[in-house]
Amino acid sequence: MRFVDEFREPELIARTAGEIRRLADPQRRYRFMEVCGGHTHSIYRFGLKDLLPPNIELVHGPGCPVCVLPMGRIDDGLSIAEHPGVIFTAFGDMMRVPGTHGSPLEYKARGMDVRIVYSPSDALKLAQNNPERHVMFFAIGFETTAPSTALTLMRARTLGVHNFSIFCNHVTIIPAIRAILDSPDMRIDAFIGPGHVSTVIGCRPYAWIAQNEAKPIVVTGFEPLDVLQSVVMLLRQLNQRETKVENQYKRVVPWEGNRAALKAMAEVFELRPYFEWRGLGFISQSALRIRDAYAEWDAERRFSVPGVRVTDPKAAQCGEVLKGVLKPEQCKLFGRECTPEHPIGALMVSSEGSCAAYYNYEHRKTPALASLGA
Amino acid sequence: MCLAIPGKIEELLAEDRDLAVVSILGVRRKVDLGLIRDDRAVPGDWVLIHVGFAMSKISEADALDQMRMLTELGESESAMEEARGYGLDGSEELEREAATGGRPV
Numbered sequence: 001m002r003f004v005d006e007f008r009e010p011e012l013i014a015r016t017a018g019e020i021r022r023l024a025d026p027q028r029r030y031r032f033m034e035v036c037g038g039h040t041h042s043i044y045r046f047g048l049k050d051l052l053p054p055n056i057e058l059v060h061g062p063g064c065p066v067c068v069l070p071m072g073r074i075d076d077g078l079s080i081a082e083h084p085g086v087i088f089t090a091f092g093d094m095m096r097v098p099g100t101h102g103s104p105l106e107y108k109a110r111g112m113d114v115r116i117v118y119s120p121s122d123a124l125k126l127a128q129n130n131p132e133r134h135v136m137f138f139a140i141g142f143e144t145t146a147p148s149t150a151l152t153l154m155r156a157r158t159l160g161v162h163n164f165s166i167f168c169n170h171v172t173i174i175p176a177i178r179a180i181l182d183s184p185d186m187r188i189d190a191f192i193g194p195g196h197v198s199t200v201i202g203c204r205p206y207a208w209i210a211q212n213e214a215k216p217i218v219v220t221g222f223e224p225l226d227v228l229q230s231v232v233m234l235l236r237q238l239n240q241r242e243t244k245v246e247n248q249y250k251r252v253v254p255w256e257g258n259r260a261a262l263k264a265m266a267e268v269f270e271l272r273p274y275f276e277w278r279g280l281g282f283i284s285q286s287a288l289r290i291r292d293a294y295a296e297w298d299a300e301r302r303f304s305v306p307g308v309r310v311t312d313p314k315a316a317q318c319g320e321v322l323k324g325v326l327k328p329e330q331c332k333l334f335g336r337e338c339t340p341e342h343p344i345g346a347l348m349v350s351s352e353g354s355c356a357a358y359y360n361y362e363h364r365k366t367p368a369l370a371s372l373g374a
Numbered sequence: 375m376c377l378a379i380p381g382k383i384e385e386l387l388a389e390d391r392d393l394a395v396v397s398i399l400g401v402r403r404k405v406d407l408g409l410i411r412d413d414r415a416v417p418g419d420w421v422l423i424h425v426g427f428a429m430s431k432i433s434e435a436d437a438l439d440q441m442r443m444l445t446e447l448g449e450s451e452s453a454m455e456e457a458r459g460y461g462l463d464g465s466e467e468l469e470r471e472a473a474t475g476g477r478p479v
Contacts, residue, residue, distance in 0.1 A: 041447065042447065046446070046447075091425070092455075092456075116459070118425065118455075119459075119460055121426050122426065122461060144424060147409055147427070148406070148425050151408045196378055196424065199422075199430050200429070222443065223439070223443050254430075258409060258410075260410065260411055
Protein backbone atom coordinates (compact mmCIF):
# COMPACT_ATOMS: atom_id res chain seq x y z
CA MET A 1 0.00 0.00 0.00
CA ARG A 2 1.46 3.31 -1.04
CA PHE A 3 0.56 6.27 1.08
CA VAL A 4 -0.09 9.60 -0.56
CA ASP A 5 2.58 11.45 1.37
CA GLU A 6 5.27 9.17 -0.08
CA PHE A 7 4.81 10.97 -3.39
CA ARG A 8 6.56 14.13 -4.40
CA GLU A 9 3.52 16.39 -4.55
CA PRO A 10 1.20 14.72 -2.08
CA GLU A 11 -1.51 17.40 -2.11
CA LEU A 12 -1.73 17.37 -5.88
CA ILE A 13 -1.77 13.58 -5.95
CA ALA A 14 -4.45 13.50 -3.25
CA ARG A 15 -6.54 16.08 -5.08
CA THR A 16 -6.28 14.18 -8.37
CA ALA A 17 -7.14 10.90 -6.67
CA GLY A 18 -10.12 12.64 -5.11
CA GLU A 19 -11.18 13.96 -8.51
CA ILE A 20 -11.04 10.41 -9.86
CA ARG A 21 -13.28 9.14 -7.06
CA ARG A 22 -15.73 12.00 -7.76
CA LEU A 23 -15.84 11.33 -11.50
CA ALA A 24 -16.08 7.54 -11.38
CA ASP A 25 -19.69 6.40 -11.52
CA PRO A 26 -20.14 3.91 -8.64
CA GLN A 27 -22.67 1.97 -10.76
CA ARG A 28 -20.08 1.34 -13.42
CA ARG A 29 -17.01 -0.85 -13.82
CA TYR A 30 -14.24 0.74 -15.87
CA ARG A 31 -11.49 -1.12 -17.70
CA PHE A 32 -8.65 1.09 -18.87
CA MET A 33 -5.77 -0.44 -20.77
CA GLU A 34 -2.32 1.01 -20.48
CA VAL A 35 -0.70 -0.07 -23.73
CA CYS A 36 2.91 0.61 -22.97
CA GLY A 37 5.12 -1.57 -20.73
CA GLY A 38 6.68 1.57 -19.29
CA HIS A 39 3.29 2.58 -17.91
CA THR A 40 2.75 -0.89 -16.43
CA HIS A 41 6.08 -0.45 -14.71
CA SER A 42 5.16 2.99 -13.34
CA ILE A 43 1.77 1.78 -12.16
CA TYR A 44 3.26 -1.05 -10.14
CA ARG A 45 6.28 0.87 -8.94
CA PHE A 46 4.25 3.77 -7.63
CA GLY A 47 1.38 1.60 -6.41
CA LEU A 48 -1.07 3.68 -8.42
CA LYS A 49 -3.78 1.02 -8.31
CA ASP A 50 -4.14 1.71 -4.59
CA LEU A 51 -5.09 5.29 -5.38
CA LEU A 52 -7.93 4.29 -7.69
CA PRO A 53 -11.44 3.33 -6.58
CA PRO A 54 -12.15 -0.42 -6.81
CA ASN A 55 -14.42 -0.03 -9.86
CA ILE A 56 -11.53 1.14 -12.06
CA GLU A 57 -9.46 -1.75 -13.36
CA LEU A 58 -6.16 -1.23 -15.14
CA VAL A 59 -5.52 -3.83 -17.82
CA HIS A 60 -1.96 -4.38 -19.04
CA GLY A 61 -1.46 -4.09 -22.77
CA PRO A 62 1.04 -5.69 -25.16
CA GLY A 63 3.43 -2.76 -25.27
CA CYS A 64 6.53 -4.71 -24.41
CA PRO A 65 8.50 -5.28 -27.61
CA VAL A 66 10.64 -8.04 -26.10
CA CYS A 67 7.63 -9.86 -24.64
CA VAL A 68 5.67 -10.02 -27.90
CA LEU A 69 8.45 -11.74 -29.84
CA PRO A 70 7.71 -15.42 -30.31
CA MET A 71 10.46 -17.76 -29.14
CA GLY A 72 11.18 -18.80 -32.73
CA ARG A 73 12.45 -15.31 -33.55
CA ILE A 74 14.85 -15.44 -30.60
CA ASP A 75 16.07 -18.80 -31.92
CA ASP A 76 16.50 -17.30 -35.40
CA GLY A 77 18.63 -14.47 -34.05
CA LEU A 78 20.73 -16.82 -31.97
CA SER A 79 21.26 -19.14 -34.95
CA ILE A 80 23.11 -16.25 -36.55
CA ALA A 81 25.35 -16.03 -33.47
CA GLU A 82 26.43 -19.61 -34.16
CA HIS A 83 28.09 -18.63 -37.47
CA PRO A 84 31.86 -18.40 -37.08
CA GLY A 85 33.16 -14.87 -36.84
CA VAL A 86 29.81 -13.35 -35.87
CA ILE A 87 29.50 -11.03 -32.89
CA PHE A 88 25.88 -11.04 -31.66
CA THR A 89 24.88 -7.70 -30.12
CA ALA A 90 21.65 -6.68 -28.41
CA PHE A 91 20.32 -4.45 -25.63
CA GLY A 92 20.74 -5.71 -22.08
CA ASP A 93 17.03 -6.47 -21.87
CA MET A 94 17.43 -9.22 -24.45
CA MET A 95 20.19 -11.10 -22.74
CA ARG A 96 18.11 -13.33 -20.49
CA VAL A 97 15.16 -13.87 -22.80
CA PRO A 98 14.67 -17.61 -23.23
CA GLY A 99 15.05 -19.22 -26.63
CA THR A 100 14.44 -22.94 -27.21
CA HIS A 101 18.11 -23.75 -26.64
CA GLY A 102 18.87 -21.03 -24.14
CA SER A 103 19.08 -17.28 -23.78
CA PRO A 104 21.73 -15.04 -25.36
CA LEU A 105 23.55 -15.06 -22.04
CA GLU A 106 23.55 -18.85 -22.04
CA TYR A 107 24.87 -18.86 -25.60
CA LYS A 108 27.66 -16.59 -24.38
CA ALA A 109 28.45 -19.06 -21.61
CA ARG A 110 28.73 -21.76 -24.25
CA GLY A 111 31.40 -19.80 -26.08
CA MET A 112 29.56 -17.66 -28.65
CA ASP A 113 30.49 -13.99 -28.89
CA VAL A 114 27.47 -12.24 -27.43
CA ARG A 115 27.75 -8.62 -26.26
CA ILE A 116 25.50 -5.96 -24.79
CA VAL A 117 25.28 -2.63 -26.56
CA TYR A 118 23.29 0.36 -25.41
CA SER A 119 22.81 1.85 -28.86
CA PRO A 120 22.64 0.44 -32.40
CA SER A 121 25.31 2.99 -33.33
CA ASP A 122 27.68 1.23 -30.94
CA ALA A 123 27.08 -2.06 -32.75
CA LEU A 124 28.07 -0.27 -35.96
CA LYS A 125 31.18 1.11 -34.28
CA LEU A 126 32.06 -2.39 -33.12
CA ALA A 127 31.89 -3.53 -36.74
CA GLN A 128 34.14 -0.69 -37.85
CA ASN A 129 36.68 -1.61 -35.17
CA ASN A 130 36.58 -5.34 -35.98
CA PRO A 131 36.80 -5.58 -39.77
CA GLU A 132 37.63 -9.29 -39.75
CA ARG A 133 34.43 -10.12 -37.82
CA HIS A 134 30.75 -9.68 -38.66
CA VAL A 135 28.65 -7.74 -36.19
CA MET A 136 24.92 -8.48 -36.07
CA PHE A 137 22.56 -6.29 -34.08
CA PHE A 138 19.28 -7.83 -32.84
CA ALA A 139 16.99 -4.85 -33.27
CA ILE A 140 13.80 -4.72 -31.21
CA GLY A 141 11.32 -2.08 -30.17
CA PHE A 142 8.27 -0.21 -31.34
CA GLU A 143 8.43 3.05 -33.26
CA THR A 144 10.48 4.55 -30.42
CA THR A 145 13.67 2.74 -31.36
CA ALA A 146 13.05 1.99 -35.05
CA PRO A 147 14.20 5.46 -36.21
CA SER A 148 17.53 5.00 -34.41
CA THR A 149 18.04 1.65 -36.12
CA ALA A 150 17.14 3.34 -39.43
CA LEU A 151 19.68 6.13 -38.95
CA THR A 152 22.31 3.55 -38.05
CA LEU A 153 21.69 1.67 -41.30
CA MET A 154 21.87 4.88 -43.29
CA ARG A 155 25.18 5.63 -41.61
CA ALA A 156 26.48 2.11 -42.36
CA ARG A 157 25.73 2.68 -46.01
CA THR A 158 27.30 6.14 -46.11
CA LEU A 159 30.41 4.92 -44.33
CA GLY A 160 30.62 1.76 -46.43
CA VAL A 161 30.64 -0.61 -43.46
CA HIS A 162 29.85 -4.04 -44.87
CA ASN A 163 30.62 -6.37 -41.95
CA PHE A 164 27.45 -5.27 -40.20
CA SER A 165 23.82 -6.41 -40.30
CA ILE A 166 20.57 -5.93 -38.45
CA PHE A 167 18.13 -8.67 -37.48
CA CYS A 168 15.01 -6.56 -37.58
CA ASN A 169 12.21 -7.25 -35.10
CA HIS A 170 10.70 -3.80 -34.90
CA VAL A 171 6.94 -3.88 -34.45
CA THR A 172 4.30 -1.17 -34.75
CA ILE A 173 1.88 -0.18 -32.03
CA ILE A 174 -1.32 0.60 -33.93
CA PRO A 175 -1.98 -2.94 -35.23
CA ALA A 176 -1.44 -4.27 -31.71
CA ILE A 177 -4.11 -1.95 -30.34
CA ARG A 178 -6.37 -2.93 -33.22
CA ALA A 179 -5.88 -6.61 -32.43
CA ILE A 180 -6.82 -5.98 -28.80
CA LEU A 181 -10.00 -4.17 -29.86
CA ASP A 182 -10.85 -6.92 -32.36
CA SER A 183 -10.38 -9.63 -29.78
CA PRO A 184 -13.68 -11.13 -28.61
CA ASP A 185 -12.48 -11.72 -25.03
CA MET A 186 -11.51 -8.11 -24.44
CA ARG A 187 -13.70 -5.36 -23.15
CA ILE A 188 -11.72 -2.15 -22.87
CA ASP A 189 -13.43 1.16 -22.17
CA ALA A 190 -10.52 3.51 -22.82
CA PHE A 191 -6.77 3.66 -23.34
CA ILE A 192 -3.88 5.19 -21.48
CA GLY A 193 -1.86 5.89 -24.62
CA PRO A 194 1.84 5.23 -25.18
CA GLY A 195 4.26 7.98 -24.19
CA HIS A 196 7.51 7.55 -26.06
CA VAL A 197 6.16 5.83 -29.17
CA SER A 198 4.02 8.94 -29.55
CA THR A 199 7.05 11.24 -29.63
CA VAL A 200 7.74 9.58 -32.98
CA ILE A 201 4.30 8.85 -34.44
CA GLY A 202 2.48 11.77 -32.83
CA CYS A 203 -1.18 11.64 -31.76
CA ARG A 204 -2.94 11.44 -35.14
CA PRO A 205 -2.50 7.66 -35.63
CA TYR A 206 -4.82 7.08 -32.66
CA ALA A 207 -7.74 8.97 -34.24
CA TRP A 208 -9.49 5.81 -35.47
CA ILE A 209 -9.68 4.50 -31.88
CA ALA A 210 -11.68 7.52 -30.83
CA GLN A 211 -13.69 7.85 -34.03
CA ASN A 212 -14.28 4.33 -35.33
CA GLU A 213 -14.08 2.36 -32.10
CA ALA A 214 -15.58 5.12 -29.94
CA LYS A 215 -13.01 4.72 -27.16
CA PRO A 216 -11.23 7.63 -25.49
CA ILE A 217 -7.43 7.60 -25.58
CA VAL A 218 -5.06 9.90 -23.72
CA VAL A 219 -1.34 9.98 -24.59
CA THR A 220 0.29 9.93 -21.17
CA GLY A 221 3.55 10.65 -19.34
CA PHE A 222 5.19 8.31 -16.85
CA GLU A 223 5.04 10.18 -13.56
CA PRO A 224 2.36 9.17 -11.05
CA LEU A 225 0.60 12.48 -11.57
CA ASP A 226 0.66 11.97 -15.35
CA VAL A 227 -1.12 8.64 -15.10
CA LEU A 228 -3.66 9.92 -12.57
CA GLN A 229 -4.36 13.02 -14.66
CA SER A 230 -4.88 10.76 -17.63
CA VAL A 231 -7.46 8.73 -15.71
CA VAL A 232 -9.28 11.98 -14.89
CA MET A 233 -9.30 12.93 -18.57
CA LEU A 234 -10.59 9.51 -19.61
CA LEU A 235 -13.36 9.61 -17.01
CA ARG A 236 -14.36 13.10 -18.11
CA GLN A 237 -14.65 11.95 -21.71
CA LEU A 238 -16.69 8.90 -20.76
CA ASN A 239 -18.99 10.91 -18.53
CA GLN A 240 -19.56 13.45 -21.28
CA ARG A 241 -19.96 10.63 -23.83
CA GLU A 242 -17.06 12.09 -25.78
CA THR A 243 -14.44 10.05 -27.52
CA LYS A 244 -11.32 11.84 -28.66
CA VAL A 245 -7.54 11.67 -28.64
CA GLU A 246 -5.96 13.88 -25.99
CA ASN A 247 -2.32 14.60 -25.22
CA GLN A 248 -1.48 14.69 -21.53
CA TYR A 249 2.26 14.40 -22.25
CA LYS A 250 2.51 17.69 -24.16
CA ARG A 251 5.88 18.59 -22.65
CA VAL A 252 7.48 15.79 -24.65
CA VAL A 253 5.02 14.59 -27.30
CA PRO A 254 4.35 16.84 -30.30
CA TRP A 255 0.93 16.31 -31.87
CA GLU A 256 2.51 15.85 -35.30
CA GLY A 257 5.21 13.48 -34.12
CA ASN A 258 8.84 13.60 -35.26
CA ARG A 259 9.11 14.23 -38.98
CA ALA A 260 12.82 13.35 -39.23
CA ALA A 261 12.26 10.07 -37.40
CA LEU A 262 9.32 9.08 -39.61
CA LYS A 263 11.32 9.98 -42.72
CA ALA A 264 14.27 7.83 -41.63
CA MET A 265 11.96 4.90 -40.95
CA ALA A 266 10.32 5.23 -44.37
CA GLU A 267 13.70 5.36 -46.09
CA VAL A 268 15.01 2.15 -44.55
CA PHE A 269 11.98 0.04 -43.61
CA GLU A 270 8.79 -1.26 -45.12
CA LEU A 271 5.92 -3.17 -43.50
CA ARG A 272 6.01 -6.94 -43.49
CA PRO A 273 2.77 -8.39 -44.90
CA TYR A 274 2.28 -10.12 -41.54
CA PHE A 275 4.22 -10.97 -38.41
CA GLU A 276 3.57 -13.32 -35.55
CA TRP A 277 3.08 -11.81 -32.10
CA ARG A 278 3.11 -13.84 -28.95
CA GLY A 279 -0.44 -13.85 -27.60
CA LEU A 280 -1.99 -11.99 -30.52
CA GLY A 281 -1.18 -14.39 -33.33
CA PHE A 282 -0.40 -13.27 -36.87
CA ILE A 283 -1.12 -9.59 -37.44
CA SER A 284 -0.92 -8.06 -40.89
CA GLN A 285 1.26 -5.02 -41.53
CA SER A 286 2.40 -4.94 -37.94
CA ALA A 287 6.17 -5.21 -38.21
CA LEU A 288 9.05 -3.68 -40.12
CA ARG A 289 11.54 -5.28 -42.43
CA ILE A 290 14.52 -3.81 -44.20
CA ARG A 291 13.93 -2.49 -47.73
CA ASP A 292 15.71 -3.95 -50.76
CA ALA A 293 17.93 -0.88 -50.99
CA TYR A 294 19.46 -1.89 -47.65
CA ALA A 295 19.32 -5.66 -48.24
CA GLU A 296 23.02 -6.00 -47.72
CA TRP A 297 22.60 -5.02 -44.06
CA ASP A 298 19.60 -7.30 -43.52
CA ALA A 299 20.73 -10.23 -41.37
CA GLU A 300 17.77 -12.32 -42.51
CA ARG A 301 19.00 -12.11 -46.08
CA ARG A 302 22.71 -12.47 -45.37
CA PHE A 303 22.20 -15.52 -43.17
CA SER A 304 19.48 -18.09 -43.63
CA VAL A 305 17.50 -18.44 -40.44
CA PRO A 306 15.49 -21.56 -39.50
CA GLY A 307 12.24 -19.61 -39.33
CA VAL A 308 10.61 -22.35 -37.26
CA ARG A 309 7.45 -21.47 -35.39
CA VAL A 310 7.98 -22.32 -31.76
CA THR A 311 5.07 -22.32 -29.37
CA ASP A 312 5.49 -21.42 -25.73
CA PRO A 313 5.61 -24.23 -23.15
CA LYS A 314 2.05 -25.54 -22.74
CA ALA A 315 1.60 -24.46 -19.17
CA ALA A 316 2.88 -20.93 -19.77
CA GLN A 317 0.13 -18.38 -20.27
CA CYS A 318 2.31 -15.58 -21.69
CA GLY A 319 -0.09 -14.90 -24.53
CA GLU A 320 -3.10 -14.40 -22.31
CA VAL A 321 -1.19 -12.12 -19.95
CA LEU A 322 0.08 -10.09 -22.91
CA LYS A 323 -3.45 -9.61 -24.18
CA GLY A 324 -4.65 -8.57 -20.76
CA VAL A 325 -7.03 -11.51 -20.45
CA LEU A 326 -5.10 -12.78 -17.45
CA LYS A 327 -3.27 -10.86 -14.77
CA PRO A 328 0.33 -11.97 -14.25
CA GLU A 329 -0.44 -13.59 -10.91
CA GLN A 330 -3.19 -15.65 -12.54
CA CYS A 331 -0.74 -17.55 -14.75
CA LYS A 332 -0.27 -21.03 -13.30
CA LEU A 333 3.50 -20.78 -13.49
CA PHE A 334 3.80 -17.35 -11.90
CA GLY A 335 6.08 -17.27 -8.89
CA ARG A 336 6.54 -21.02 -9.05
CA GLU A 337 8.29 -22.40 -12.16
CA CYS A 338 8.56 -18.88 -13.59
CA THR A 339 10.45 -16.23 -11.65
CA PRO A 340 12.95 -13.53 -12.67
CA GLU A 341 15.74 -15.92 -11.68
CA HIS A 342 14.47 -18.69 -13.93
CA PRO A 343 12.03 -17.14 -16.41
CA ILE A 344 9.88 -19.28 -18.68
CA GLY A 345 8.91 -16.34 -20.87
CA ALA A 346 10.09 -12.85 -21.69
CA LEU A 347 7.36 -11.14 -19.63
CA MET A 348 9.23 -12.15 -16.49
CA VAL A 349 12.56 -10.88 -17.83
CA SER A 350 11.95 -7.63 -19.64
CA SER A 351 11.95 -4.34 -17.77
CA GLU A 352 8.64 -3.64 -19.51
CA GLY A 353 7.10 -7.04 -18.90
CA SER A 354 4.01 -7.04 -16.72
CA CYS A 355 4.99 -10.26 -14.93
CA ALA A 356 8.37 -8.81 -13.94
CA ALA A 357 6.70 -5.61 -12.76
CA TYR A 358 4.11 -7.47 -10.71
CA TYR A 359 6.70 -9.84 -9.28
CA ASN A 360 9.11 -7.13 -8.24
CA TYR A 361 6.62 -4.72 -6.73
CA GLU A 362 3.58 -6.67 -5.63
CA HIS A 363 4.50 -10.29 -5.17
CA ARG A 364 7.52 -9.61 -3.03
CA LYS A 365 5.50 -7.46 -0.66
CA THR A 366 2.90 -10.01 0.27
CA PRO A 367 3.96 -13.40 -1.07
CA ALA A 368 1.59 -15.22 1.25
CA LEU A 369 -1.45 -13.33 0.01
CA ALA A 370 -0.30 -13.61 -3.59
CA SER A 371 0.00 -17.38 -3.41
CA LEU A 372 -3.48 -17.61 -1.91
CA GLY A 373 -4.88 -15.75 -4.88
CA ALA A 374 -2.88 -17.63 -7.53
CA MET B 375 14.32 0.43 -23.15
CA CYS B 376 11.49 2.76 -22.46
CA LEU B 377 14.17 4.66 -20.58
CA ALA B 378 14.25 8.23 -21.74
CA ILE B 379 17.38 9.78 -20.29
CA PRO B 380 17.79 13.56 -20.06
CA GLY B 381 21.12 15.05 -21.14
CA LYS B 382 22.62 18.49 -21.69
CA ILE B 383 24.38 19.33 -24.92
CA GLU B 384 27.92 20.44 -24.21
CA GLU B 385 29.42 20.68 -27.67
CA LEU B 386 28.48 20.08 -31.28
CA LEU B 387 31.11 18.13 -33.19
CA ALA B 388 32.69 19.97 -36.07
CA GLU B 389 33.17 16.93 -38.30
CA ASP B 390 29.56 15.73 -38.04
CA ARG B 391 26.68 18.10 -37.48
CA ASP B 392 24.54 15.25 -36.18
CA LEU B 393 26.83 14.29 -33.33
CA ALA B 394 27.18 16.14 -30.07
CA VAL B 395 28.98 15.67 -26.80
CA VAL B 396 26.25 15.47 -24.17
CA SER B 397 26.58 15.24 -20.44
CA ILE B 398 24.21 12.55 -19.20
CA LEU B 399 23.86 11.69 -15.54
CA GLY B 400 27.42 12.71 -14.79
CA VAL B 401 29.22 11.29 -17.83
CA ARG B 402 30.07 12.82 -21.19
CA ARG B 403 29.07 10.86 -24.25
CA LYS B 404 28.59 11.32 -27.97
CA VAL B 405 24.88 11.33 -28.78
CA ASP B 406 23.31 11.33 -32.23
CA LEU B 407 21.11 14.37 -32.90
CA GLY B 408 20.00 13.13 -36.31
CA LEU B 409 16.37 12.76 -35.23
CA ILE B 410 16.04 16.31 -33.90
CA ARG B 411 17.83 18.19 -36.67
CA ASP B 412 14.78 20.40 -37.14
CA ASP B 413 15.00 21.54 -33.53
CA ARG B 414 18.43 23.12 -34.17
CA ALA B 415 19.70 22.21 -30.72
CA VAL B 416 22.71 24.12 -29.42
CA PRO B 417 25.05 23.72 -26.45
CA GLY B 418 23.13 24.35 -23.26
CA ASP B 419 19.94 22.73 -24.58
CA TRP B 420 18.49 19.70 -22.84
CA VAL B 421 17.39 16.63 -24.77
CA LEU B 422 15.68 13.32 -24.03
CA ILE B 423 17.85 10.43 -25.14
CA HIS B 424 16.79 6.96 -26.09
CA VAL B 425 19.35 4.28 -27.02
CA GLY B 426 21.98 6.89 -27.77
CA PHE B 427 19.80 9.10 -29.96
CA ALA B 428 18.22 12.39 -28.93
CA MET B 429 14.45 12.06 -29.43
CA SER B 430 13.26 15.52 -28.42
CA LYS B 431 14.40 18.82 -27.01
CA ILE B 432 13.00 19.59 -23.56
CA SER B 433 13.17 22.35 -21.00
CA GLU B 434 15.69 22.23 -18.17
CA ALA B 435 12.82 22.01 -15.69
CA ASP B 436 11.40 18.96 -17.44
CA ALA B 437 14.87 17.43 -17.66
CA LEU B 438 15.34 17.75 -13.90
CA ASP B 439 11.85 16.29 -13.34
CA GLN B 440 12.73 13.37 -15.59
CA MET B 441 15.95 12.71 -13.67
CA ARG B 442 14.11 12.70 -10.39
CA MET B 443 11.46 10.43 -11.85
CA LEU B 444 14.04 7.93 -13.02
CA THR B 445 15.26 7.79 -9.43
CA GLU B 446 11.73 7.33 -8.07
CA LEU B 447 11.07 4.61 -10.62
CA GLY B 448 14.20 2.84 -9.42
CA GLU B 449 15.68 3.21 -12.87
CA SER B 450 18.51 5.61 -12.16
CA GLU B 451 21.08 2.80 -11.92
CA SER B 452 19.94 1.30 -15.24
CA ALA B 453 19.96 4.76 -16.76
CA MET B 454 23.51 5.40 -15.55
CA GLU B 455 24.62 2.01 -16.80
CA GLU B 456 23.10 2.83 -20.18
CA ALA B 457 24.66 6.29 -20.34
CA ARG B 458 28.05 4.89 -19.41
CA GLY B 459 27.60 2.21 -22.05
CA TYR B 460 27.16 4.65 -24.93
CA GLY B 461 30.11 4.79 -27.28
CA LEU B 462 31.54 1.40 -26.57
CA ASP B 463 34.70 2.32 -28.40
CA GLY B 464 34.79 6.07 -28.22
CA SER B 465 34.05 6.75 -24.60
CA GLU B 466 37.47 5.93 -23.18
CA GLU B 467 38.96 8.56 -25.47
CA LEU B 468 36.39 11.13 -24.36
CA GLU B 469 37.08 10.61 -20.70
CA ARG B 470 40.82 10.71 -21.20
CA GLU B 471 40.53 13.93 -23.15
CA ALA B 472 38.24 15.39 -20.55
CA ALA B 473 40.61 14.41 -17.75
CA THR B 474 43.56 16.05 -19.46
CA GLY B 475 41.46 19.07 -20.36
CA GLY B 476 41.86 18.38 -24.07
CA ARG B 477 39.14 18.70 -26.65
CA PRO B 478 37.08 15.59 -27.28
CA VAL B 479 37.79 13.76 -30.53
